[in-house]
Amino acid sequence: MTDTAIPTRRANWPAIYATAIIILGATLGFLIWATPVTEEGAKAWTDPMIPGGWMAWTFPVALFFWIIASLLVLFTILAVRFPETPRRGILRIETTRGDRLFITLLGSAFICLGWLFFFGAPVWWGLGLCALYATAVFRWV
Template identity: 50%
Template structure:
């Protein structure tokens, strides 16, 4: 078992960063196997690639979670549902 007490991390925090790393590694592997990712112009009217859309979705999800913490007493698990919907929306339309 990994001891995370040296940095006062919790398991949810560690899982969060592991998931971010896994997403970046997965996108890197996808780009290696299928270079280019067919850039496209979406509703923001500028050309984006898969990596751009991942960056926008991660940044937007961070702001959603911060806003959730500021505006709500509900669990962040509900914000995760909103973030998942946001990621799908970004990858579909941006």
Template identity: 65%
Template sequence: MNWMAWTWPTATFFIIIATTLVVMTILAIKFPEREKVGILNIPTTRGDRLFITLLGSAFIHLGWLLMSDIQLWGALVVSAVYAFIVFRWV
């Protein structure tokens, strides 16, 4: 894997994503999912909301990089608030 620049932030990112998927799988087995209809007016499961959160967070970070020279910690906070909103009301 010498072709990829594995840095600690990159490795941490992939470890967190893998851990999140494992935790979501365990939750789905232990507590079966039921669809929920939120503000989007479509039925979503925990996995759907996780996907919406990850996709939205990626766009938040890209927009932050485009619009600001400030460190990405602010985008992380905005993404955390976005994730809370998605899991609560979507």
């Protein structure tokens, strides 16, 4: 009897990691390059990247979306490379890494909004609270 099973292909993970890093790095480099420059030659980080555009695409806004996209790419690679079984935490629901990321992002949005409401800008201390919250979510939820 002959073996008719299809041999499995081994993924080239270093090449996958390098490709993701190159693409995300090139995108970040483009965002920095596209940031407006003042007459003195300094970067105007909070000026619109698209003058007259329908949305205030400033560098901080673009960087925020770049970070979200980078997290999604990272967590996708982790899910494929290191599959995990759901676990139960203090919320008593089964969660995976992706679920905990979603809970973290949603909670962080509310923490930052609450910080803006009670204390106003800047939100640096609120971001510190978000980092503590993310640590707690990934550890215990």
